[in-house]
Amino acid sequence: MIRINELSKKYEMGDNVLYALDHLSIHIKEHEFVAIIGPSGSGKSTLMNIIGCLDSPSEGKYSLNNIEVSKFNGNELAEIRNFQIGFIFQGYNLVKKLTALENVELPLIYAGIHAKERHVRAKAALESVGLSERLHHMPSELSGGQQQRVAIARALVLDPPLLLADEPTGNLDSKSEVEILNIFKELNAKGNTIVVITHDDSVAKIANRIIRLKDGKLEQESEVIEDELTTSV
Amino acid sequence: MSLLQAYKMAIKSIMNNKVRSFLTMLGVIIGVGSVITAVAFAKGSTKSITDQLSELGTELITVNISMRNSNRDVNYTDLEEFTEQNAELLAAMAPQVTGSVTLKNSDVTWSSSLIGTTEDYSKINKKGISSGRFLIDIDNTYRQKIVVLGSTIVKELYKGQNPIGKNIKINGNVFKIVGVMEETASSEKGSNDDRIFIPITTAQRLLKSSRINSYQFMATSAEVSELAGTTIENYLFKTYKSTDAYRVTNMSEMLDTLDSMTGTMMTVLGGIAAISLLVGGIGIMNIMLVSVSERTREIGIRMAIGAKRRNILLQFLIEALMVTGIGGILGIILGNLATFLIGKFDVVPSVYSVEWMVLAFGISLLVGVVFGLFPANKASKLKPIDALRYE
Numbered sequence: 001m002i003r004i005n006e007l008s009k010k011y012e013m014g015d016n017v018l019y020a021l022d023h024l025s026i027h028i029k030e031h032e033f034v035a036i037i038g039p040s041g042s043g044k045s046t047l048m049n050i051i052g053c054l055d056s057p058s059e060g061k062y063s064l065n066n067i068e069v070s071k072f073n074g075n076e077l078a079e080i081r082n083f084q085i086g087f088i089f090q091g092y093n094l095v096k097k098l099t100a101l102e103n104v105e106l107p108l109i110y111a112g113i114h115a116k117e118r119h120v121r122a123k124a125a126l127e128s129v130g131l132s133e134r135l136h137h138m139p140s141e142l143s144g145g146q147q148q149r150v151a152i153a154r155a156l157v158l159d160p161p162l163l164l165a166d167e168p169t170g171n172l173d174s175k176s177e178v179e180i181l182n183i184f185k186e187l188n189a190k191g192n193t194i195v196v197i198t199h200d201d202s203v204a205k206i207a208n209r210i211i212r213l214k215d216g217k218l219e220q221e222s223e224v225i226e227d228e229l230t231t232s233v
Numbered sequence: 234m235s236l237l238q239a240y241k242m243a244i245k246s247i248m249n250n251k252v253r254s255f256l257t258m259l260g261v262i263i264g265v266g267s268v269i270t271a272v273a274f275a276k277g278s279t280k281s282i283t284d285q286l287s288e289l290g291t292e293l294i295t296v297n298i299s300m301r302n303s304n305r306d307v308n309y310t311d312l313e314e315f316t317e318q319n320a321e322l323l324a325a326m327a328p329q330v331t332g333s334v335t336l337k338n339s340d341v342t343w344s345s346s347l348i349g350t351t352e353d354y355s356k357i358n359k360k361g362i363s364s365g366r367f368l369i370d371i372d373n374t375y376r377q378k379i380v381v382l383g384s385t386i387v388k389e390l391y392k393g394q395n396p397i398g399k400n401i402k403i404n405g406n407v408f409k410i411v412g413v414m415e416e417t418a419s420s421e422k423g424s425n426d427d428r429i430f431i432p433i434t435t436a437q438r439l440l441k442s443s444r445i446n447s448y449q450f451m452a453t454s455a456e457v458s459e460l461a462g463t464t465i466e467n468y469l470f471k472t473y474k475s476t477d478a479y480r481v482t483n484m485s486e487m488l489d490t491l492d493s494m495t496g497t498m499m500t501v502l503g504g505i506a507a508i509s510l511l512v513g514g515i516g517i518m519n520i521m522l523v524s525v526s527e528r529t530r531e532i533g534i535r536m537a538i539g540a541k542r543r544n545i546l547l548q549f550l551i552e553a554l555m556v557t558g559i560g561g562i563l564g565i566i567l568g569n570l571a572t573f574l575i576g577k578f579d580v581v582p583s584v585y586s587v588e589w590m591v592l593a594f595g596i597s598l599l600v601g602v603v604f605g606l607f608p609a610n611k612a613s614k615l616k617p618i619d620a621l622r623y624e
């Protein structure tokens with residue numbers, strides 16, 4: 001599903017050139033649950049943003065479903081973000097002035113789905129993350145865990161095959177964290193491909209593959225990690 | 234994303250920021266409101282002048298004789314004949330001599346102005362009689378010492394009582410009062426009602442001047458009044474041999490002049506309107522730019538979950554349009570309220586101009602598009618990741 005070859009992201013600051021990602025190659029297959037770990041500043045978010053079509057690489061190739069992403073124009077990228085990818089952020093990124101339901105309806109609006117069906121689907125998505133009682137709450141009236149669940153409902157509402165989460169539980173207490181990880185597990189069981197960034201071992205453990213990044217490079221071969229994991233479980 | 238959806242989003246965003254939205258609108262509200270008021274004022278004052286002029290009749294043609302560069306003169310019987318010969322153009326003619334006189338009733342004296350004229354004067358000037366009669370041709374033939382009084386004089390010298398049949402002294406000569414004019418203006422000293430009318434032949438004798446300095450003609454209709462004016466000019470030129478000796482003034486031409494003056498006034502107002510709306514528009518652009526940078530993160534979130542460039546563009550553009558549209562409507566309401574008050578307090582008559590309301594509203598929308606486009610375009614061109622990272 002995801003093929004990344006010799007991909008780099010450079011930031012030029014004056015005379016210094018910083019390689020946030022340094023000739024990185026990663027392949028992720030359909031239905032996989034992948035955890036990306038690594039120290040702060042190792043390029044995890046940069047990688048995730050490129051996978052999520054929010055950012056573009058400086059060099060190298062990234063293809064999604066066997067199509068080179070750099071070939072897409074702005075509108076096509078927007079459609080991919082709309083239909084193919086659900087993105088979950090550490091800081092939830094809800095629109096503050098909209099209710100939970102309205103936030104979840106947003107992707108449906110941009111997908112051109114009309115009001116009635118939109119309402120039904122957004123409600124169903126919120127129910128599936130256990131928030132049927134909080135439809136008309138503003139984000140400020142919800143706890144962190146609830147806000148993140150609204151964000152997950154929003155990411156799921158168009159049923160995208162690929163889910164990306166950048167430290168989704170980083171701001172949450174352990175109870176909320178468990179709830180959210182359970183949601184991910186269920187989704188993966190239903191067939192969604194999931195990529196999660198974390199520096200939390202308990203999150204990494206539920207993944208079936210771990211990718212370790214350091215200074216924008218792979219620290220260890222992913223195959224080896226998978227073997228390690230299977231033996232340790 | 235449908236247009237309806239974009240409208241809903243815009244309304245939501247405006248309602249979420251009521252105070253700011255109102256302040257943004259203020260420029261447009263004041264701009265549109267003042268344009269509507271200024272137009273109403275201009276149209277109202279033009280209307281009151283036009284009304285006064287057309288009260289005299291658009292068929293009125295005035296001839297003033299100065300005899301400059303000429304030593305010949307027409308006499309009024311010649312002009313009466315000329316009028317009869319041109320009956321298809323001219324319906325009536327009245328010569329006039331004017332002078333200041335002192336009136337006396339027993340011990341009370343009053344100075345007033347005298348008009349010596351003929352029967353047709355009342356027809357041409359559309360002046361009626363409230364009691365008695367006006368001058369008739371036979372009064373002129375016999376140089377009758379009779380007089381028709383303006384209403385002011387009746388008030389001043391007869392305490393408002395009917396003076397018909399009584400005698401009055403004009404410059405020491407006894408005249409018999411045969412009629413009283415209808416009240417027209419506000420009956421003050423020097424107004425149109427502070428006048429007396431006597432037969433022109435009697436007036437020439439009383440004022441010891443046989444020269445007639447002005448004539449009034451009435452054209453058979455407003456349409457022929459220009460042709461009638463030229464015909465009169467041609468006739469007068471035959472006698473005076475100099476265009477300096479007389480002046481022919483045509484009421485319908487004066488109304489045309491007034492019309493073109495109104496046109497000029499409207500152009501100036503249009504300019505003011507454009508400037509005030511421009512200022513309003515710059516205000517809107519400024520606030521929209523602030524709004525875009527304030528909502529950069531929101532734009533980033535929307536893009537991250539699938540908003541296309543044109544969705545963002547439409548959202549901000551429609552928001553700007555709604556702000557100026559609502560501002561335009563409020564401005565029109567404000568302007569019409571001011572127009573109503575102008576009329577209510579008798580400054581000038583209230584004239585409501587639908588064309589200007591439509592124009593002002595159209596311009597407000599245009600301002601919305603023009604000044605909303607730049608911020609909206611700026612918002613839509615953001616890269617998703619840059620918008621999301623924006624603090």
Ligand SMILES: Nc1ncnc2c1ncn2[C@@H]1O[C@H](COP(=O)(O)OP(=O)(O)O)[C@@H](O)[C@H]1O
Nearest residue numbers: 011018020038039040041042043044045046047
């Ligand atoms: N917009 C940017 N401009 C300059 N440097 C950046 C930018 N974004 C990220 N970086 C740098 O790239 C490196 C990787 O960042 P990031 O992917 O956020 O790391 P992580 O998510 O693993 O903590 C860091 O050194 C960071 O400072």
Ligand SMILES: [Mg+2]
Nearest residue numbers: 044045046166
């Ligand atoms: Mg990060």
